[in-house]
Amino acid sequence: MLEPRTVVVVGHGMVGHRFVESLRRRDTEGAWRVVVLAEESRPAYDRVALSSYVGEATEDDLALADDEFHADGLVELHLDDPAVAVDRSARRVTTRRGRAVDYDELVLATGSVPFVPPVPGHDLDGVFVYRTLDDLDGLRAAAETATADAGAGRRSGVVVGGGLLGLEAANALRQLGLSPHVVEMAPRLMPVQVDDAGGALLYRLVSDLGLRVHTGVSTSSIARDHRGGLTVTLSDGTELDASVVVFSAGIRPADALAREIGLDVGERGGVLVDERCRTTDEHVWAIGEVAAVRGRTYGLVAPGYAMAEVVAGRLAGDDAEARFTEADLSTKLKLLGVDVASFGDAHATTAGALEVRLDDPVTGTYSKLVVSDDARTLLGGVLVGDASNYETLRGFLGAELPGDPMSLIAPAGEGAVGVGIDALPDGAQICSCNAVTKGALVDAIASGEATTVPQLKACTRAGTTCGSCVPTLGKVLASCGVEVSKALCEHFAQSRAELYEIVLATGLATFSEILAAYGTGHGCDVCKPAVASMLATLAGGHVLDGESATLQDTNDHALANMQRNGTYSVVPRLPGGEVTGEGLIAIGEVARDFGLYTKITGGQRIDMFGARLDDLPRIWKRLVDAGFESGHAYGKALRTVKSCVGTDWCRYGVQDSVGLAVALELRYRGLRSPHKLKSGVSGCARECAEARSKDFGIIATEHGWNLYVGGNGGFTPRHAELLASDLDTGTLVRTIDRYLMFYVRTADRLQRTAPWIESLEGGIDHLREVVIEDSLGICASLDEQMARHVRSYADEWAAVLDDPDKLARFTSFVNAPGTPDPTIEFVDHLGRRVPAGMKEGQPTDLGSLGFDTTPAPTRIAGPTIPVGAPA
Amino acid sequence: MTTYADVRHHPDGSTDGAEAKDPRPEPTAPVTPPATDGWTRICPLERLTPERGVCALVGGEPVAVFRTRDDELYALHNLDPFSGASVLSRGIVGDLGGTPVVASPLYKQHFALDSGVALEDDSVAVATYPVRVVDGVVEIGSA
Incomplete structure (x- = not known):
């Protein structure tokens, strides 16, 4: 096999990462070795979701590189070691730390740098840009200092720039406890995306949310005031007090390296490339914000991804003619809860273009469609306040409209036609992040590859980046006639x-x-x-x-778990995994006396196997007498709340994880749900209880508890997602109450919490709105229902032992009580008691493979340790 | 007869042996009912809960006896042919497409209560037995 060739990628941002992923996916032969040189000390992360980092998202949540990426032997990632020089004739890159890497091909993906206008004071402490996680860490620290300060006047921040990023930054300041001012030179907010009318509505909506917006003015100077804060002076003379200032006044391509090594750059910056994304050097390529494709740069991720795919396709050879021709500049975002979307020719620059507008100040929505002069072809549009039609409308870009343009944006119920997925042309792009068309989705569905939204996401990558098109994927499935019946059964x-x-x-x-x-x-x-x-x-x-x-089901009917030979296993509850020596002895005696095979479960309990139906009452009488109660291992119900030892014993613990786990297990024990529920509580971020693999997992922080939901092991492992952070114990318990009851009410039969959350339109955000913000107004009812559950709990096994009618069920033969079932036999296999005479599943014969399978007597008897008598 | 409360509390909290007093009430049915004319007496009809099954020993074979919602009685061999375990009497009773069935509690195949045929694979069937009620007592005939 040929030695792989080397491609060096300069920059590990979203686009650089996409390039590597795409190349590795396409290059099935391993023809390329990839060396990534990153300036930041972190691997690529989702910069589009940067603002969520000041909220509840962690660095891990934003990370783009998965385990597979890090384990890939053909990818080398060097963090905090940017390229500083390139010898193009020798095809060698040198890094800041002095590393020299020879390349066959070089891909520049250095992105851009924030533009900071040279106003006096722009370099003072307390002035930030908004680009990296490090920027946000700095901003957070400054905001914390400011909010801790008693001076109310200093608790504000000034954002310079009222575009998309500026409003994101304003939202971040708000989340950090500062009241934001936004200063925009243009006469309206988001001047690139929206028109005057849309900007006016946006102004009103964000002002209602507490933002103070100053449009049509620029920033003249920033100065330190006598109290240590900052004073920002605007061009109209207004002075604003601020503890922090954030510049988000645009970006400039990070093309310094390209200039230094003599590559041609565009008039307004950016490395000049052709439609192949190739620079003037045939072995050097540029993608993303640093690239000026035929002179034009793009500050959005979707065109960057498209460029990454072009170069990956050309290098891998599977799409050797790929070209970057058209950029999708559509934007949809939710800013401070306000929907804003813009697509196509939003400003009606096409000759003869007509505008159809619907401005409803009462509902706070504004919609505008830009259509061709004959009003038949959609050219673009702007939506403010409600962007729910965005995906479908965008699909019609350049295509003939199914009806009168006004009917597409008219509110439902007023003769509105609405836009059906059926009417969309096959070429309509449904997922702009990954350039997936309706046709590609339909093909995946028609070939039988995908019959569900998650399958559609997996095989087309649609909806895997920003996720905004996921609801549309469901509609495409439905329009293809794939309708999963919701009926419970016949x-x-x-x-x-x-x-x-x-x-x-x-x-x-x-x-x-x-x-x-x-x-x-x-x-x-x-x-x-x-x-x-x-x-x-x-x-x-x-x-x-x-x-x-x-x-x-038989398990609930016998209050035990049926095993493959018709016997049952028995699991007493050990809340939080705690058990006393006395308890262990009692369990051990039961296991010994009834001949039960005993095993420790993954949920920190003890499972005893091989109990006959007839034996269950006697086994449970012994267990109940010893103080145990049902563990509900047989039920679609709460199983266990696993815990680490927390502050009791662990030198790293920051909270009492055992105490919380025990309290939660006792609170939710016996709660019947659509499927089993597992939980875990970790006393610190080391996460020894593996809480993030649970239906609800709690991880202690210095300030309280972080609550993660929707985790799963099993067939489809999934990490739980952060629902809320730094909760006090009362709020934590109330939030879990509501989450569980909302799940109990709305999940499908046998649907674990992980797929349930994925099936919710809006996912975890919707869940948060329901259980924390009470958007459906059902929290009082959920609380009441959980309170009733907690009040009415009683041990199911103790109740059976007290009731002769219920006890009568635990009989193998109704006409011969006391006769043991002759079909149940056990054999000894290497010291384990296992079912005999079954049709399947003979024990593995490890002895023939050379393993020592002699049962070690010391394991049973235990080594003898001399113990001195008490003095 | 010892009541349950008598044996539940142990003065010293210790455990007794496996031969501890069974908390269940004494059996009310004869332990080994005699076969008469090829029919085996099983239990009083009221011992059968509608929509549930019990297991009986008939000529040494385990037989599942079901009483359905409309008060019909059915008897099938108790051995689940898919798992080899003697468990059919512990399955959920219901109907599929109008046919009364029991679902195996292990792998959930459905057996028609009247014919014993598995709905998922009609080459698999369990034996059926005649059932009758005489003087309020359920009796099972030979297969």
Whole structure:
């Protein structure tokens, strides 16, 4: 095999990273070795989501490089070591630390630098730019100092620049506790994206949110005042007091290296490249914000990604003719909760273009479509206040409209046609971040590759960057006729969530009544346990009471987990994983006396296997007497809250993780849910309890608790996402209460929290709005429901032991009680007691592979340690 | 008869042996019911909960007996042919497409209660048994 050639990538920002990912994906033969030289000390991160870093997002949340990237033997990443010189004739790059790397091809992806106008005072302490995580760390520290200061006048910040980035920065200041001023030279906010009318509405909407906006003025000077703060003087003479000033007045291509090594640059900066993204040197390429494609630079990520794909395709050879021809300059964002979108020829610069506007000051929405002179072709548009139509409208760019333009933006219900996905042409771009067209999505669906939104994301990469098109993906699926029936089963046409709402609203308390009123037939093994679970949280009562007993799966019916030979396993609850010596002895005696195989579970409990149905009451009588209660290992219910030892023992712990885990496990024990629920509490950021793999995980911080939700191990591992941070214990518990009850109400049957959150339109943001901001107005009801659960909890096993009718079920043969089931036999395999005579799954014979499989007697008896008698 | 409360509390909190008193009530049905005319008496009808099954020993074989919502009785061999475990009596009873079925509690295949045929694979079936009620007592015939 040929020695791989070397491509050196200068810069590890979003576009540089995309290039490496794309090349590695295309280059299946391993023909290229990639060396990335990064200026920042961090690997690439999502700069588009930079503002979320001052909120709840962590560095990890923003990271773009996954484990696969870091483990890739053909990718070398050098952080904090930017290229400083290039010898183009020798094709060698030298870095700041003196590293020399020979290249076959060189890709410049250095991005851009913030433009700071040379006003007096621009270099004072307290003046920032808004580009990197380091910038934000500095800003955060300054804001913390300022907000800690009692002087109220200093708690404001000035943002110079009222464009997209400026408003992002203003939002960041607001989140940091400062009240922001925004200074914009143009007569309106976001002058590039919106028109005057849209800008006027935006001005009103953000002013309502507490931003003070100064348009049509520039910044004359910044000076230190006598109290240590800053005074910003505007061109109209206005003086603003500020503790911090942020410049976000535009960007300039970071083309210094290119200039130094003699590459041609554009009139307004940027490395000149052709449509192949190739510079004047045929072995040097430029992509992203540093590239001036035929003289024009682009400050958005989507065109940068498109350039990365062009160069990757050419180097890998799988798309050797790729060209960067058209840039999608569409923008959609939510600024301070205000939707703003702009696409195509937003300013109607095309000759003869017509504008159709709808300005509704009452609802606070503004929509404008720019159409061709015959009003048939959509050329562009601006949406402020409500951008829900953005994806579909953008799909029509350059295409013939299905109807009167006004009907596309008219509010629903007033003769509006609305825009259907069906009407979109195949060439319409649905995902602009990854340049995925409707046609590509339809192909993936037609070939059977994707029948769900997550599959569609995986095979087309649509919706994997900013995620704004994810709801549209669902609509494309639906328009292709892929409609996953929501019906619970043949007996109920409703989805689980719909049925839950019905039961909640009607108060029906038995399956028979619900079936008679809303279903057909007799029910089945799908709807019966699903309804049983709903009734458990809505009507309460013991799971084996009355008709409920007939609805339960065998595990819930036996209050134990059926194993493959029809015997059961038994798991007593050990809240937080705590157990006393006495408790261990009691469990050990039960295991010994009933001949149970014993194993420690992943959830910090003890599982005892091989119990016959007849033995369960006697086993549980012993366990209940010893102070144990049901662990609900058999139920779609809370399983365990795992914990590390926290501040009790650990020198790193910052909070009492065990105490919280025990309290949470006791609070939510017995809560029946659409699927099992697992939790974990870690006492510090080292995360020994693996809380981020749980349905709800809690990690201690210096200031309280961070709550992560939607984690999963199993088939589809998923890290839990941060829902809220630095919560006090009361707020934490209330937030978990609501999260769990909202899940119980709205998830599908057997849907774990991870896919549930992914299925929510708006994902974790929507969840946060519901459970923290109470956007649906249901929090009081969720709180009440959880309070009722906590009040009414009783140990299911203790209740069975007290009830002869329930006990009667634990009999192998109704006509021969006490006769053991003759089909159940065990054999000893290498010291383990396992089911005998089964059709499948013989124990692995490691002995034949040369392993020593002799059971070690010391493991059973334990080594003898001489212990002196107490003095 | 010892009540449950008598055996539940141990004076010293210690555990007793596996032979501890079973907390269940004494059996009310005869332990080994005699076969009469090829029919085996199982239990009083009221011992069967509608929409649930029990297991009985009939001629040494485990037999699952079900009572459905409309008060029909069915009996199938208890051995689940897909798993080899004696568990069908512990499955959920219901109907699919109008056919009364039990779902195996292990891998969830459905068996028609009237024919014993697996809905997922009609080459697989479990034996069925005749059931009758005589003087309020459920009896099972031979397969």
